[in-house]
Amino acid sequence: MMSPLALLLALLLLSAAGYFIGRRKALYAADKAGGPNMLHSRPNYYGVLTALWCCLPAFFLFILWLAFEQSIITSLMVADLPPGLRNLPQERLSLFVNDARNLASGNIVSGEITAEMRAAAAHYVNLQGIGKMIAGVTVLVVAIAGMLFVHRHITPELRARNQVERAIMALLIFCSTIAIFTTIGIVLSVLYEAVRFFQQVPVTDFLFGLKWSPQMAIREEQVGSSGAFGAIPVFAGTMLISGIAMMVAVPIGLMSAIFLSEYANKQVRAVAKPLLEILAGVPTVVYGFFAALVVAPVIRAGGSQLGIDVSSESALAAGLVMGIMIIPFVSSLSDDVINAVPQSLRDGAYSVGATRSETIKHVLIPAALPGIVGGILLAVSRAIGETMIVVMAAGLSANLTANPLQAVTTVTVQIVTLLVGDQEFDSPKTLAAFALGLVLFVVTLFLNIIALTVVRKYRERYE
Amino acid sequence: MQEVLKKKSAEKRILAPRESRKTIGNINVQNPRMVCRNVDVYYDDKQAIRNVSIDIGRNEVLSMIGPSGCGKSTFLRCLNRMNDTIDSCRVTGEILFDGKDIYDSSIDVVPLRAQIGMVFQKPNPFPKSIYENVGWAPKIHGLVESKAETDELVESTLQKAGLWNEVKDRLDQPGTGLSGGQQQRLCIARAIAVSPEVILMDEPCSALDPIATAKIEDLIDELREQYTIVIVTHSMQQASRVSQRTAFFHLGDLIEVGTTENIFTKPSHQLTEDYITGRYG
Numbered sequence: 001m002m003s004p005l006a007l008l009l010a011l012l013l014l015s016a017a018g019y020f021i022g023r024r025k026a027l028y029a030a031d032k033a034g035g036p037n038m039l040h041s042r043p044n045y046y047g048v049l050t051a052l053w054c055c056l057p058a059f060f061l062f063i064l065w066l067a068f069e070q071s072i073i074t075s076l077m078v079a080d081l082p083p084g085l086r087n088l089p090q091e092r093l094s095l096f097v098n099d100a101r102n103l104a105s106g107n108i109v110s111g112e113i114t115a116e117m118r119a120a121a122a123h124y125v126n127l128q129g130i131g132k133m134i135a136g137v138t139v140l141v142v143a144i145a146g147m148l149f150v151h152r153h154i155t156p157e158l159r160a161r162n163q164v165e166r167a168i169m170a171l172l173i174f175c176s177t178i179a180i181f182t183t184i185g186i187v188l189s190v191l192y193e194a195v196r197f198f199q200q201v202p203v204t205d206f207l208f209g210l211k212w213s214p215q216m217a218i219r220e221e222q223v224g225s226s227g228a229f230g231a232i233p234v235f236a237g238t239m240l241i242s243g244i245a246m247m248v249a250v251p252i253g254l255m256s257a258i259f260l261s262e263y264a265n266k267q268v269r270a271v272a273k274p275l276l277e278i279l280a281g282v283p284t285v286v287y288g289f290f291a292a293l294v295v296a297p298v299i300r301a302g303g304s305q306l307g308i309d310v311s312s313e314s315a316l317a318a319g320l321v322m323g324i325m326i327i328p329f330v331s332s333l334s335d336d337v338i339n340a341v342p343q344s345l346r347d348g349a350y351s352v353g354a355t356r357s358e359t360i361k362h363v364l365i366p367a368a369l370p371g372i373v374g375g376i377l378l379a380v381s382r383a384i385g386e387t388m389i390v391v392m393a394a395g396l397s398a399n400l401t402a403n404p405l406q407a408v409t410t411v412t413v414q415i416v417t418l419l420v421g422d423q424e425f426d427s428p429k430t431l432a433a434f435a436l437g438l439v440l441f442v443v444t445l446f447l448n449i450i451a452l453t454v455v456r457k458y459r460e461r462y463e
Numbered sequence: 464m465q466e467v468l469k470k471k472s473a474e475k476r477i478l479a480p481r482e483s484r485k486t487i488g489n490i491n492v493q494n495p496r497m498v499c500r501n502v503d504v505y506y507d508d509k510q511a512i513r514n515v516s517i518d519i520g521r522n523e524v525l526s527m528i529g530p531s532g533c534g535k536s537t538f539l540r541c542l543n544r545m546n547d548t549i550d551s552c553r554v555t556g557e558i559l560f561d562g563k564d565i566y567d568s569s570i571d572v573v574p575l576r577a578q579i580g581m582v583f584q585k586p587n588p589f590p591k592s593i594y595e596n597v598g599w600a601p602k603i604h605g606l607v608e609s610k611a612e613t614d615e616l617v618e619s620t621l622q623k624a625g626l627w628n629e630v631k632d633r634l635d636q637p638g639t640g641l642s643g644g645q646q647q648r649l650c651i652a653r654a655i656a657v658s659p660e661v662i663l664m665d666e667p668c669s670a671l672d673p674i675a676t677a678k679i680e681d682l683i684d685e686l687r688e689q690y691t692i693v694i695v696t697h698s699m700q701q702a703s704r705v706s707q708r709t710a711f712f713h714l715g716d717l718i719e720v721g722t723t724e725n726i727f728t729k730p731s732h733q734l735t736e737d738y739i740t741g742r743y744g
């Protein structure tokens with residue numbers, strides 16, 4: 001009986017051996033044919049090819065086994081149960097099977113332990129052992145068979161390099177699709193819960209409703225709180241705070257980028273650019289403190305001196321601090337794209353007697369615009385998805401208002417409050433979080449698509 | 464930035480400190496437009512140009528030739544202070560333009576560059592329309608007031624640059640969409656749109672095919688009637704075809720100056736002779 005880890009190690013050792021065997025065989029074959037130059041590929045490629053044939057098929061087999069091990073063994077165990085048990089209703093049977101499995105692995109069992117259960121558990125352990133043995137032997141046999149198969153085929157004419165390169169390309173493709181499939185997986189899981197939400201609350205009510213009050217009566221006799229799931233106030237809050245943040249971040253970020261790339265000398269730049277980027281490294285939770293404990297009281301005090309009533313969790317405070325947080329995104333990306341504008345364009349502008357500011361306004365910014373717009377839209381996505389600052393500094397009540405001095409709530413804040421703590425997953429209150437998440441995802445996705453399109457369109461025009 | 468760095472590393476090949484060599488030939492002309500005396504150029508502490516003195520006459524084409532890294536481009540860029548954009552670059556000596564020292568603190572470099580235009584090695588039209596490429600500089604200098612004036616100036620300038628017939632139907636299209644030779648003529652048009660007195664050209668044909676080169680050379684010949692032109696070139700044939708005077712640079716020194724005819728038929732300095740006959744290079 002072999003544990004999976006030992007099996008993997010054995011596979012690795014076999015592959016290493018395969019490498020040397022394949023390489024030696026290739027050199028030997030070449031010698032017979034008249035020198036190492038007769039080989040189609042360098043000897044190492046024959047070694048790698050042998051190692052790949054040794055480990056890849058065996059590894060896939062191993063993965064397959066891991067994936068299906070439990071269901072195969074369980075069905076075998078069920079087949080061997082006494083007929084009285086086998087004919088139980090479906091739920092009872094699966095409860096029994098679960099208990100037997102738990103008993104086998106030493107976990108807590110739901111009911112009392114019967115003799116039948118003990119027998120089933122012992123049988124399960126037994127089957128598991130046999131299964132592991134068979135799997136281990138099969139995997140090793142496949143590995144050795146693969147190795148021998150290539151070994152037999154190694155001749156000077158074998159195009160080992162092409163095959164190895166194809167395998168490497170497959171690996172690269174696999175890696176690059178991981179991100180895509182993860183995204184699809186995330187979307188599907190959110191979509192699944194959101195659909196469950198929309199079965200209970202109509203889509204139109206959610207998308208166009210003006211009242212957000214997700215509290216629902218859990219027990220029949222509870223008072224009030226029938227629940228209202230109109231998402232407009234929540235999204236309006238997100239837009240308001242993001243809008244304030246962008247009004248802070250875009251001008252400041254862009255201007256600091258222009259200063260850094262065109263006006264600052266090397267020493268200033270060497271100090272200022274990293275300092276600015278440190279802003280991006282401050283944890284958002286710290287920005288949250290700053291917003292809630294420093295900025296909000298200051299705005300409130302300033303407001304009361306002017307005789308304006310400012311909420312202590314105003315959208316303005318959260319937006320301002322979020323804007324500060326986003327500055328390095330805008331400035332760093334813009335600085336990079338402005339720097340990437342070829343020196344020859346600056347020379348061209350200076351050579352016709354343009355001043356530095358004319359050069360920046362009329363030549364550099366237009367040339368760098370696609371990158372700048374892309375950076376800004378990326379920053380918008382970031383602002384919309386930002387959670388910690390608004391959780392700490394924005395309010396919880398969903399006000400539909402455009403007044404930045406009032407408290408508003410955002411999508412992310414609502415998702416957090418809906419999901420924090422013990423929740424039941426079949427009430428619309430909890431499921432609403434997924435619907436909000438889905439819409440948020442769609443919105444940021446669209447922003448990113450627009451950003452990419454803008455960048456591509458202008459790039460065609462300018463190069 | 465990279466170009467600057469490349470340029471710097473090219474200049475670095477130049478040598479340990481030593482005395483400058485004496486220039487052979489007559490550096491003076493009657494009634495000069497620009498006068499350069501004892502010009503030294505340093506990148507940090509490396510000297511790229513040593514004690515160069517030369518006059519640039521009115522309505523003449525002066526060509527500057529010499530092996531790579533000899534400092535001719537560096538010297539050219541001193542003439543309209545384009546070297547100001549390179550932090551490490553330092554210029555000493557005197558460069559007079561119509562009698563005024565262009566490195567004097569009272570001189571504003573912006574109008575100076577409008578008077579001494581430049582065309583670069585690689586065509587570098589702005590990422591704007593053809594019309595804007597020509598009309599932009601006059602607009603920022605206030606040379607044109609109305610749309611009609613701009614239209615007129617753009618047309619006459621493009622005609623001077625011999626480009627009008629080729630682009631008159633697509634003035635609103637990006638200048639970067641033209642062919643290499645057309646782009647370079649557009650850059651020349653851009654330079655003459657602000658009515659400069661001197662045009663500096665840094666190997667303007669090095670990226671072009673022979674037909675485009677011939678067109679530019681014809682253009683240079685025509686422009687000579689109105690402008691003073693200084694051209695850096697690696698092509699001996701080009702220097703002999705377009706210029707009236709030629710200056711030969713070697714390792715930061717101005718070795719020989721003379722009429723183009725004399726330089727190419729009876730060079731006085733051995734280095735000049737070696738260079739133009741292709742024995743050195």
